[in-house]
Amino acid sequence: MSKDYNPKEIEAKWQKIWEDKSFNRSEADPDKEKYYVLEMFPYPSGKLHMGHMRVYSIGDVLARFLRMKGYNVLHPMGWDAFGLPAENAAIQHQVPPAQWTDNNIAFMKKQQVSLGLSYDWEREVTTCHPDYYRWTQWLFLKLYEMGLAYKKKADVNWCSQCETVLANEQVIDGACWRCGTGVVTQDLEQWFFKITQYADRLLEDLELLEGWPERVKIMQKNWIGRSEGAEVDFPVKDSEKVISIFTTRPDTLYGVTYMVLAPEHPYVKELVAGNQQEKEVLDFVEEMRRVSEIERTSAETEKLGVFTGAYCINPLNGEEIPIMVGNYVLMGYGTGAIMAVPAHDQRDFLFAKKYNLPVKLVIKPEGSDLTSENMTEAYEDPGIMVNSAHFDGMDSQECIGEITRYLEIKNWGKHDISYRLRDWLVSRQRYWGAPIPIVYCGKCGTVPVPYEDLPVKLPEDVELKDSRQSPLEESEEFQKAPCPRCGQEGRRETDTMDTFVCSSWYFLRYASPHSEVFPFEREDVDYWMPVDQYIGGIEHAILHLMYARFFTKALYDAGLTGVKEPFSRLLAQGMVYKDGAKMSKSKGNLVTPDEIIENFGADTGRLFILFAAPPEKDLDWNDQGVEGCYRFLRRVWRLVNDNKDHVIPGENDIKVQDLSTLEKETYHTLHSTIKKVSEDIQKRFNFNTAISAIMELVNALYSYLDKVEEGKVNKALFSRSIKELIIILAPFAPHICEEMWSDAVGAEESVHLQDWPHYEPEALKAADIEIVVQVNGKVRDKIKIPVDYNQEEMLNAAKDLPKVQSHLEGKNIIKEIAVPNKLVNLVVK
Secondary structure, X not given: OOOXXXXXXXXXXXXXXXXXXXXXXXXXXXXXXXXXXXXXXXXOOOOOOHHHHHHHHHHHHHHHHHHHOOOEEEOOOEEOOOOHHHHHHHHHHOOOHHHHXXXXXXXXXXXXXXXXXXXXXXXXXXXXXXXXXXXXXXXXXXXXXXXXXXXXXXXXEEEOOOOXXXXXXXXXXXXXXXXXXXXXXXXXXXXXXXHHHHHHHHHHHHHHOOEOOHHHHHHHHHHHOEEEEEEEEEEEOOOOOEEEEEEOOHHHHHHOOEEEEOOOOOHHHHHHOOOOOHHHHHHHHXXXXXXXXXXXXXOOOOOOEEEEEEEEEOOOOOXXXXXXXXXXXXXXXXXXXXXXXXXXXXXXXXXXXXXXXXXXXXXXXXXXXXXXXXOOOOOOOOOEEOOOHHHOOOEHHHHHHHHHXXXXXXXXXXXXXXXXXXXXXXXXXXXXXXEOOEEEEOOOEEEXXXXXXXXXXOOOOOOOOOOOOOHHHHOHHHHEEEOOOOOOEEEEXXXXXXXXXXXXXXXXXXXOOOOOOOXXXXXXXXXXXXXXXXXXXXHHOOHHHHHHHHHHHHHHHOOOOOOOOOEOEEEEEOOEEEOOEEOOOOOOOOOOHHHHHHHOOHHHHXXXXXXXXXXXXXXXXXXXXXXXXXXXXXXXXXXXXXXXXXXXXXXXXXXXXXXXXHHHHHHHHHHHHHHHHHHHHHHHOOHHHHHHHHHHHHHHHHHHHHHOOOOOOOHHHHHHHHHHHHHHHOOOOHHHHHHHHHHOOOOOOOHHHOOOOOOOHHHHOOOEEEEEEEEOOEEEEEEEEEOOOOHHHHHHHHHOOHHHHHHHOOOOEEEEEEEOOOEEEEEEO
């Protein structure tokens, strides 16, 4: 009788051995094909949850498998450690954010080690440590040098709960992405990255990302929002000012009946100065400042507007057009002004009816009696041009180009391209972030901190408290700094960077984590980049993934890296649910990795979370499923340890022709399992079906032992089967396989250093195969025949079956059909 399976003892033992031997260290080797596996690094919130366990298990299986396949694998881990939660926790618990963060990192790292994750910990990065954010600041300066970082006064999204600004991408349904508080607009001086300069490349290079889910690429495409059309200038009546608009529908220009400006448009105050509408308009503008952009443009929000008392002139027909101010127009999109064509845009039609503005039809269906007077809704489809001067009678779609060319000839407008994407607002009015390396000097103006003076360190004399003022503004030590150019006393920038800046380049730092000269060495990133497989949540489709792509392209342009895209393949894993709801403490359905490790061991937890569902699908936690995986591992343990006497050292060469029928069946199952597991891991990421195949192999080996005569076990066959079973199970359950490899197989070298087994095509040919026998298309019997039977042998075997013969009596066979390895059909009359 073998010793019992004791996961606590086994897992602690092997984790220590792996750590002592720096088992997972990776180094560049030009003679080996590299593979960079990366899971999105976590925010150190305090404890790992099941979502973490799932994504890390997926990455670890792939990394271990690829090492055994001969790849030089880079599989690092680090910490996305800056951010508001640490600052809020510091205020709540009266501890410095650095202390709170470092304590959490230590605990979570211990949890990761206990899961048996094969990370190269010598490459660990922590974004809140000066040895990392020094280089985040270095990259800020590089972008500034390239003209991609700039400061301007702008209306920004403000979260009153987090007391900081938010990028547009961080406002979801009008609320803060982190805390859910409604977002309002404030006018502040802020730092931006010019991501819009890369809009076309970000869009076009989506075609390069063949290994990305289509839905993620569509989300990015929609967020960039490229539109082709025309920019048109509308002169303001009795003024030298011109209002420019962008439209994708130049064919409707003759139907413009009013103009709408954003409340923030710089012309608004000038247009109403001293007229009867001034107070009403300025009150409206002030009211809109308290409403977020997302809420203003929501489909559910009522479209509101006020008349300015001013008019502009339609350049194509000379008509005077009233200028309105509306809540649904945003200064940050397009030009901050829109032309309104109520006859051909339903939103404009409803607005026009509400405020008694004219409707003018300029496109109608051919042969229709539709007029401006009898319209009940906007006509938005193509048609024939009417009321459009010399364009009347033309096809409206052809007129898009014709009218654009006419505008250019008359110098009234031009062909243009517009984007939904806005520049990335990176300023944050908080303490716990990377300081922006800028000094303001009364003589020299805005001065970047020299590269050699980095890092600009966060001060330790700051008292954290609930305040709308940036905590760094209260630190005299931090603020006072000599101007890098003239030496006079200057003032440091007190905003810190958006934490997404830190995570937009961390994958590059892993390539050269100890470089003291550059953020990363070109030689290292040229070897390791791009990341071959990136794994993380779909919630990062816009924010992190877009920003990382922008950074990579900018750094490519700077000559710092040779890749244009950071991630070749992307896996967006599903959520983990229990009892039909996402796991959470408040719902009382939380299961932690620690609980699973304590009760069943890490190998069981890993096996279940990979077996329960394909990685891209949501997973419903099931306690019975966990227990089932634990029972399976115990079954494997008994199979190996109870039969150690049958396991012999050496290569265990097998000649298929020398095997008995039972042995051929076993050998066939072994090699079909190796083939399936190999393809399911590397090609399809179907870890659940790979594990299922391994379970079937275990059943087949038990069946072999049950059927074989006592004392007749083919030790070469059984030894090879056991060894290769342990190897293909090892990426999923690394601890138990390491123990069985060492103890039962008696090998000195780790199972994880073994070559992945190859399947033999000859072994995949089953000794016998079962085929169906039909008479007139109806199944009458089944028969096992040798896999290499020809059609004549198949037919003869089928006709010899008693059940088939009874259906042939007294009848003539008029047709015989034999499909190799599948069926025989005898057509009789």
